[in-house]
Amino acid sequence: MSKIQHPAQDITLQLLSVAGEMYPFIKTGGLGDVVGSLPAVLGQHGIDTRTVLPGYPAVLRALSDQQETIRFDNVLGHAVTLREGWAQGRHLYVVDVPDLYARPGNPYLAPDGQPWADNGMRYAVLCRVAAMIGAGALADWKPDAVLSHDWHAGLVATYLKYMDAPTPPVAHVIHNLAFQGLFPRDMMGAFGLPDQAYDSGDVEFYGQIGFMKAALQVSHRLISVSPTYAEEIQTPEEGMGLDGILRSRANVLTGILNGIDLREWNPLTDPAVFFPYAVGDLAARRANKRVFQAEFGLPQDPDALLLGMVSRLTTQKGADLLAGLAPRLFEDNIQLAVVGTGDRDIMQSFTQLQGRYPKNCVCHMRYSETLGHRLHSAVDASLIPSRFEPCGLTQFHAMRYGSVPIAARVGGLSDTLVDANSAAVMEGVANGILFSPTTEDTMLLAIRRAQNLFRQKAVWARMQRNGALHDVSWDSKGAQYARLLMEMTGRRPVAREAENAIAPRRSDPMSSAPRTVRPAARMPRGRNGEQVSSILSFPRTGTHA
Numbered sequence: 001m002s003k004i005q006h007p008a009q010d011i012t013l014q015l016l017s018v019a020g021e022m023y024p025f026i027k028t029g030g031l032g033d034v035v036g037s038l039p040a041v042l043g044q045h046g047i048d049t050r051t052v053l054p055g056y057p058a059v060l061r062a063l064s065d066q067q068e069t070i071r072f073d074n075v076l077g078h079a080v081t082l083r084e085g086w087a088q089g090r091h092l093y094v095v096d097v098p099d100l101y102a103r104p105g106n107p108y109l110a111p112d113g114q115p116w117a118d119n120g121m122r123y124a125v126l127c128r129v130a131a132m133i134g135a136g137a138l139a140d141w142k143p144d145a146v147l148s149h150d151w152h153a154g155l156v157a158t159y160l161k162y163m164d165a166p167t168p169p170v171a172h173v174i175h176n177l178a179f180q181g182l183f184p185r186d187m188m189g190a191f192g193l194p195d196q197a198y199d200s201g202d203v204e205f206y207g208q209i210g211f212m213k214a215a216l217q218v219s220h221r222l223i224s225v226s227p228t229y230a231e232e233i234q235t236p237e238e239g240m241g242l243d244g245i246l247r248s249r250a251n252v253l254t255g256i257l258n259g260i261d262l263r264e265w266n267p268l269t270d271p272a273v274f275f276p277y278a279v280g281d282l283a284a285r286r287a288n289k290r291v292f293q294a295e296f297g298l299p300q301d302p303d304a305l306l307l308g309m310v311s312r313l314t315t316q317k318g319a320d321l322l323a324g325l326a327p328r329l330f331e332d333n334i335q336l337a338v339v340g341t342g343d344r345d346i347m348q349s350f351t352q353l354q355g356r357y358p359k360n361c362v363c364h365m366r367y368s369e370t371l372g373h374r375l376h377s378a379v380d381a382s383l384i385p386s387r388f389e390p391c392g393l394t395q396f397h398a399m400r401y402g403s404v405p406i407a408a409r410v411g412g413l414s415d416t417l418v419d420a421n422s423a424a425v426m427e428g429v430a431n432g433i434l435f436s437p438t439t440e441d442t443m444l445l446a447i448r449r450a451q452n453l454f455r456q457k458a459v460w461a462r463m464q465r466n467g468a469l470h471d472v473s474w475d476s477k478g479a480q481y482a483r484l485l486m487e488m489t490g491r492r493p494v495a496r497e498a499e500n501a502i503a504p505r506r507s508d509p510m511s512s513a514p515r516t517v518r519p520a521a522r523m524p525r526g527r528n529g530e531q532v533s534s535i536l537s538f539p540r541t542g543t544h545a
C-alpha cells in the first residue's frame, strides 16, 4: 500500500505484535502500556512493528489514514474486514468484526463485570487472523517474527504450527499467568483447531482448551516481564498450574523487565502535574502535595505522611489488605489517597473508609489517567502491596515522580527496588521499602519504617533522588527484546548507543532541565475536580478476564 511508509531507519526485522489492548487506544492495565510503547522502542533497534488489534470502537476511532487491506469471508464463521492504518505513530492492523468487538467500555468484560460469554471466539478470531498474516495472507507484507502477548494472543503460535506454509517463529510475552483463557474442549471445532492439537497436549489444559497453556507449549521463545517472575512461575506456589510446563521450557524462558515511556511520564512536562518539576526540586513537590491535599479534601499538613495507590483494586494487588489495615494507619498522622477500580467488595471497603475517616482517606473509585499521574507527583510514598506482581509499572511511575514505593518483595518489584535497610541507607543506595510476605502486619511495619525515614528529611530526599535517577526507561530493556528477536530469527542485532546508557540519560529532559522552570500553577477545582481533560480517561474494571 502506498500511503503507509516504513520508518526511516534501517529495518532488519519485520515484527507482528498481537494483543488484546494497546495504550493510548484501549487499556485495562500495564499490558496496554507495554504493547503501546514497545513499537517505538524496537524501532530504535531496526525492528518495524505492526500490531494486530481487535476492532473495538476506540481502536477504529483512533485509526487514521486507513484502508481496507483485505476481506476474509469466513474466519471461524465470521466475516472479517482487516483495516490497516496509523494511529498516533503506531502501525496497526485492525480486525473489524462488529459482531465480536463493537462493544464499548472494558474490552474483556460485559457491563455486569463478567467476561463476555464469547471471549473464546473473540480472541480465537484475533489469533487466527494474526496467524494468517504471519503465513503470508497480505500481498505486500509478511512478518519475520511474531510477538504475542498474554492469553488473548495465546493461540497464534498454535495456528501457525498447524498451517501448511512456512511460518515465522513466535515469542510469547507472559504478562500475567493468572489470566489463562480457558474454554471447553468442545470448542476445538469452532476454534478451527485440529484434534491433534488437543491430543498432543499443545492446547489441552486439564481437560479444557488453554490459550495461555498453548502459547507456553508451542511458542519458540517465552518472555516473562521480569527476571524474578520468570523464576517464580516455575514454582508450584506461583505457577498457577503451569509451573511444570514452564520448568520444561526453562531453556527458552527469559525475564525482561518492562520500562515506561519517559515522555508520557515526565513531571516537568506532564499536564496533570500542578507544579512541574525536575529531579531534586523538593519545593515543587511540597507545593504539589499541598494542592493535592486541598483538591482531595485532606488537611494540608506537610508532616502527615501522605500515601497513595493507583491500581486495579483486586486481591492480586493486595488492595483488600490495605483496606483492612487502613484504620490502624489512621491512628497515626497518616493520609491515604486511592485511585482505582476493581472488585466490588474492595471498592465498597474503601468507600466506607472514606466515610469513616474523611480527614485521613480519600478514594476515587474510577479510572483516570490524569489522577493516576497527579497522585505520584504529590504523595510521599506509593503503596504496592501485591501478592504477586509479574512486573508492575506503578513503582516506576512513583520513582520517576519522586514518590518512594512501599512494596511487596515479589516479581518485578524486587527486581526494581533497593530496600531501605540500614546498610542501604548508610550507603545511600535505597530507593524504596520492601516487605514480605504480603500481609497486613508486614505492610504495617513497612509503613512505620517509612514514617521514621520520612522524618529524617535528608535520608528521605536521598531515596527520592535515587528513585528519580533509576533507569526506568525502555532503553536497555528494548535492546534485550531486540536481541532476543534477532537471535530467534537468526539475525545479528543492531547495536545502539542507548543499549549502554546509564541513568541519568542525556536525552531525558527531566534530568537536564533547569530547576527553576515553573509554569503558572493551575489550581484544583475541588474534591472530585478533574482539571486536565486532554488525557485519555475511560471506564474500566479490574481484570484481564
Ligand code: ADP
Pocket: 028, 029, 030, 031, 033, 310, 311, 312, 339, 340, 341, 366, 367, 368, 369, 370, 371, 372, 391, 392, 393, 394, 395, 397
Ligand atoms: P496491572 O497491569 O497488573 O494492572 P501495572 O502496574 O503493570 O499493573 O499497570 C497498571 C497500569 O494501569 C499503570 O499504568 C497504572 O498507572 C494504570 N492504572 C491502574 N489503575 C488505574 C486507575 N484507576 N486510574 C489510572 N490509571 C490506572
Ligand code: GLC
Pocket: 029, 030, 031, 034, 175, 176, 225, 258, 389, 390, 391, 392, 393
Ligand atoms: C500484567 C501484570 C503487571 C505487569 C503488566 C505489564 O498486567 O500484572 O505486573 O506490569 O502486565 O507487563
